[in-house]
Amino acid sequence: MAATRATTSFPHRHLLGIAGLSRPEIEYLLDTADEAVEVSRQIEKKRTVLSGRTQINLFFEASTRTQSSFELAGKRLGADVMNMAVANSSVKKGETLIDTAVTLNAMRPDLIIVRHHCSGAVELLSKKVSCSVVNAGDGSHEHPTQALLDALTIRRRKGKIEGLTIAICGDVAHSRVARSNMILLTQLGARVRVVAPSTLLPAGIERMGVEVFRDFNKGIAGADIVMMLRLQRERMDGAYVPSLKEYAHFHGLTEEKLIAMAPEALVMHPGPINRGVEIDSSVADGSRSLINEQVEMGVAVRMAVLEALSKNLPNG
Amino acid sequence: MMSALKNLALLDARLIDPVAGTETRGGVLIENGQIKDVGANVTRANVGSGTDVIDCKGDVVSPGLIDMRASEHRETIASVSRAALAGGVTSVCVAPDSSPVRDTTALVDFFVRRARDNDSVRLYSIAALTKGLAGKEIGEMGLLSRAGAIGFGNGSVSVRDAQVMRRAMTYAGDFDALVMHFVQDPDLAATGVMNEGEFASRLGLMGVPREAEVIMLDRDLRLAAMTGARYHAELISTTLSMDAMVKARANGLKVSCGVSINHLTLNENDIGDYRTFLKLMPPLRHEEERLALVEGINSGAIDVIVSDHCGQDVEDKRVPFAEAEAGAVGLETLLPAALRLVHAGQVSLPKLLRAMTSRPAEILGLPQGRLAKGAPADLIRFDPDEPFVVDPSKLHSQCRNTPFDEARLQGVVQLAMVAGKVLHG
Numbered sequence: 176m177a178a179t180r181a182t183t184s185f186p187h188r189h190l191l192g193i194a195g196l197s198r199p200e201i202e203y204l205l206d207t208a209d210e211a212v213e214v215s216r217q218i219e220k221k222r223t224v225l226s227g228r229t230q231i232n233l234f235f236e237a238s239t240r241t242q243s244s245f246e247l248a249g250k251r252l253g254a255d256v257m258n259m260a261v262a263n264s265s266v267k268k269g270e271t272l273i274d275t276a277v278t279l280n281a282m283r284p285d286l287i288i289v290r291h292h293c294s295g296a297v298e299l300l301s302k303k304v305s306c307s308v309v310n311a312g313d314g315s316h317e318h319p320t321q322a323l324l325d326a327l328t329i330r331r332r333k334g335k336i337e338g339l340t341i342a343i344c345g346d347v348a349h350s351r352v353a354r355s356n357m358i359l360l361t362q363l364g365a366r367v368r369v370v371a372p373s374t375l376l377p378a379g380i381e382r383m384g385v386e387v388f389r390d391f392n393k394g395i396a397g398a399d400i401v402m403m404l405r406l407q408r409e410r411m412d413g414a415y416v417p418s419l420k421e422y423a424h425f426h427g428l429t430e431e432k433l434i435a436m437a438p439e440a441l442v443m444h445p446g447p448i449n450r451g452v453e454i455d456s457s458v459a460d461g462s463r464s465l466i467n468e469q470v471e472m473g474v475a476v477r478m479a480v481l482e483a484l485s486k487n488l489p490n491g
Numbered sequence: 492m493m494s495a496l497k498n499l500a501l502l503d504a505r506l507i508d509p510v511a512g513t514e515t516r517g518g519v520l521i522e523n524g525q526i527k528d529v530g531a532n533v534t535r536a537n538v539g540s541g542t543d544v545i546d547c548k549g550d551v552v553s554p555g556l557i558d559m560r561a562s563e564h565r566e567t568i569a570s571v572s573r574a575a576l577a578g579g580v581t582s583v584c585v586a587p588d589s590s591p592v593r594d595t596t597a598l599v600d601f602f603v604r605r606a607r608d609n610d611s612v613r614l615y616s617i618a619a620l621t622k623g624l625a626g627k628e629i630g631e632m633g634l635l636s637r638a639g640a641i642g643f644g645n646g647s648v649s650v651r652d653a654q655v656m657r658r659a660m661t662y663a664g665d666f667d668a669l670v671m672h673f674v675q676d677p678d679l680a681a682t683g684v685m686n687e688g689e690f691a692s693r694l695g696l697m698g699v700p701r702e703a704e705v706i707m708l709d710r711d712l713r714l715a716a717m718t719g720a721r722y723h724a725e726l727i728s729t730t731l732s733m734d735a736m737v738k739a740r741a742n743g744l745k746v747s748c749g750v751s752i753n754h755l756t757l758n759e760n761d762i763g764d765y766r767t768f769l770k771l772m773p774p775l776r777h778e779e780e781r782l783a784l785v786e787g788i789n790s791g792a793i794d795v796i797v798s799d800h801c802g803q804d805v806e807d808k809r810v811p812f813a814e815a816e817a818g819a820v821g822l823e824t825l826l827p828a829a830l831r832l833v834h835a836g837q838v839s840l841p842k843l844l845r846a847m848t849s850r851p852a853e854i855l856g857l858p859q860g861r862l863a864k865g866a867p868a869d870l871i872r873f874d875p876d877e878p879f880v881v882d883p884s885k886l887h888s889q890c891r892n893t894p895f896d897e898a899r900l901q902g903v904v905q906l907a908m909v910a911g912k913v914l915h916g
Binding site for chain 1: 628
């Protein structure tokens, strides 16, 4: 699949965020991912584009789906993939992020996939290594592959993104998924709304190119896509919202609200979901839920990203 | 058991319109619980023969008083209602510091149902701004509003944590909920039992500085500006606070404040030889402060006057001053005590009543508190000059801790009605 794109359409060494990507670059990744979907649906899923390459998954934060998705993506493209278990590593012994980066770099990896609880940490690490770095989520900043897989899911279902009304609902303030999606979806011409109680909206959100709603029903009214965000349990006990009960009542997505306000909408969630809090089981498991499709698209998008970056590696 | 009310007319009264600030001679015609007509044209000749009439003989008729701050501590719904009616108060906002604290939908719902079945004054629930009034977790303001809470307060404890207060005010904005706050820095006030100053020093009592109030108020006003919340400082007692409120209002903030009747009519010297019935929070201040607060009612710098009714058991007051509970009953003496300011020539009757009728109604979004066609017929009739001596044993409240013990006051409520129904007199 590489032969048709001899000229580099993704001229970046790292993927640190959606910010800074042009629309053609995003569309290039989505087109490549479309092909990767087909690859993944075959019995023979193995490709050789990363043959001989070493990929390290460095996750400072617990992750199931993102880490396994990156692992599968790398393996399907032929890379040797190593998962660093940070919990048992020298990081726990007090090693700094930069020291960890320099140490890993000395082992000559080609790709490092990094998740870190601090915004900006992945970019900091990328400056200390000679390989490609992919941001798998940094603090409340960006989660670019999640936004790409969301866009791919939407584009495959709706045939386009331009002109769609997409409501991103929930803990926008702490969400890297929301930030990456806001940038990507507006870049591709969607009308993006954010819907949350004021305590879960970041300052200055009105100037970030989105429409802001505090009322959930108004926020999802007539939307094409309702994208729910996960609310961390530690934020629902009086710190940011009064209680789980109150949050579910006013900001949870139920079948009733969906039918009344957005009867045509498809429902998404980056997972893992809090059933009965931000989303009812009947919606999450219902016919309009794209949640499992998002997981499938996740592997494809990550294959596309790894392939695109590998072309810019030395000897790529 | 509803029976159709006959039309009723109050005739030959001194009508006080707190919105217009006027005083005119005339009558009020009441139909279906509402004011059908009001003014000079409501006379015996003009009302139909099927209308009951009450000749007010030149007594004042005004909207019933709306008290934004009363506690049911050591009281019952019934005793609060009786005391309120005797004092001309027809709407009472009941603080959340009941036992248990009113911080759940079940408790607010229960209160609303009891209030509905009360068949007396209108009772409104202030619900807890933070769970258990502990100042740590914000209350369920959405669900509690739905259950009928009219505002959110934190009793007699300030929320110390500015982040919690910020989030509470931010969250309240989503429901256009009114945030009501008792303002006193808990650290600066920690050991104080009366106003800080010469008098406290002579008595050997620890003081609460005026700054304890304004520091908390300043913080809140900054947060109100930041969050856009509707904010009400429940009790202010100093010129420092009044100046802060004036400035905040000039800056366009949706903020208001109240003062207790005690702080308008008493000062720290009234504590005399350790009279615990005058132990209040915030504490009674210097006479200069009191006079300035009275002027604040005139200028509108202070929005409302409240009873700050807080019943205490005699045993909690019959102890050394420093160990006594703070608080005083005030519903029943609210009107006659306030009339002291009128008799002293300091405040006009319409301005005084504005702070206890139409202004609280505006802040709370209530339709009563106005002497206007179509408004609910929550009315009182009183003779502002009729003298009496406060006899604590005759109070309708369950508690006797009145700072006006044996005081000579003027102004007796002859009649009080809610929605056209005469409940007192």
